[in-house]
Amino acid sequence: MSDTAPSLSSPLLRTPFYDAHLGSDARMVDFSGWHMPVNYGSQIDEHHAVRRDAGMFDVSHMLALDLEGFDSTAWLRALLANDVARLARANVPGKALYSCMLREDGGVIDDLILYRFNDGHYRIVVNAGTAAKDVAWMRKHIASHGFNVSLTERRDLAMIAVQGPNAREKTWLALPDLKADAEALSPFSGAQIGDIFIGRTGYTGEDGFELALPAARAMALWQALLDAGVRPCGLGARDTLRLEAGMNLYGQDMDETVSPLDSGLGWTVDFSDPERIFSGRAALEAHPATRKLLGIVLEERGVLRAHMPVFTATGVGETTSGSFSPTLEKSIGFARLPLHTQPGEKVEVEIRGKRLLAHTVKLPFVRHGKALI
Numbered sequence: 569m570s571d572t573a574p575s576l577s578s579p580l581l582r583t584p585f586y587d588a589h590l591g592s593d594a595r596m597v598d599f600s601g602w603h604m605p606v607n608y609g610s611q612i613d614e615h616h617a618v619r620r621d622a623g624m625f626d627v628s629h630m631l632a633l634d635l636e637g638f639d640s641t642a643w644l645r646a647l648l649a650n651d652v653a654r655l656a657r658a659n660v661p662g663k664a665l666y667s668c669m670l671r672e673d674g675g676v677i678d679d680l681i682l683y684r685f686n687d688g689h690y691r692i693v694v695n696a697g698t699a700a701k702d703v704a705w706m707r708k709h710i711a712s713h714g715f716n717v718s719l720t721e722r723r724d725l726a727m728i729a730v731q732g733p734n735a736r737e738k739t740w741l742a743l744p745d746l747k748a749d750a751e752a753l754s755p756f757s758g759a760q761i762g763d764i765f766i767g768r769t770g771y772t773g774e775d776g777f778e779l780a781l782p783a784a785r786a787m788a789l790w791q792a793l794l795d796a797g798v799r800p801c802g803l804g805a806r807d808t809l810r811l812e813a814g815m816n817l818y819g820q821d822m823d824e825t826v827s828p829l830d831s832g833l834g835w836t837v838d839f840s841d842p843e844r845i846f847s848g849r850a851a852l853e854a855h856p857a858t859r860k861l862l863g864i865v866l867e868e869r870g871v872l873r874a875h876m877p878v879f880t881a882t883g884v885g886e887t888t889s890g891s892f893s894p895t896l897e898k899s900i901g902f903a904r905l906p907l908h909t910q911p912g913e914k915v916e917v918e919i920r921g922k923r924l925l926a927h928t929v930k931l932p933f934v935r936h937g938k939a940l941i
Contacts, residue, residue: 637717670848735776773813814932832861
């Protein structure tokens, strides 16, 4: 352990992997009220480890919720913009769905992922920074509509994501007892195997797993993954990986003031059943998209960040996220632009008072280690 590990204020929460982070010389920061590792040395090396081999992330600050009860499916159909009925039609236990949870005015309360075990049992995972308001909104929605469901917060669990082209192989080295039951999991699905939940999902654009297990087993799993050659990775690499993969970040690319239709998330809003009334539906139907979210690549020297003006042929937009892409070796970002802007257009981005040349692209930038632009 480094003797220069920063001293952080006591009110911050600690995940079950906290000591493992310090033991790996992590640089810790306050992230949504949690002690979290931003990197363990070179953020770029951590990024490349996930694109080329296997890396692991502590995601225990996120909140898992277990939903059970006779009305579980009916409640989710009324709560979420995406329709969980499609999971029932697929009839694949553990199949996952990505969705936004909306205010009545169409603003995004949070984006989340859920897994369906059956019509009366789901696992929901929400973001750390929004967990308290998410649960409050859910409980209010349950009470006001009289649904027969129970919602249980699972803070007893540790969660870790193992991502990269070799993630599956190295996960089996660390957890050989899971291989027989979980090897055949299809992408975007999960299964409860003993006391470990394993989902073939992630936030990097690479294959891999997200694992939830009792907190008491957390340190042993971390060490087993280290022994299998999986590299610890922090929040910095997680952000550049999700950016390359074209995945939105709550609080930057969407929030309570922005419709999912203006955030590149129209594909997650299901209007197909005219009788399904979900929170925010009326507002979205009354106010179609006025802007679109596209990728943007800077053609001159500089680094894209959020909230930079973008000048297009049809009006002015704004970057929502931006960073240097280690895979592409270019500065990239997302931009919310006038609706008629198309991929491949030349634009200008204002950085420190200067307009620099850039062009728009269809997201994602990178998927499964391959550049798509």
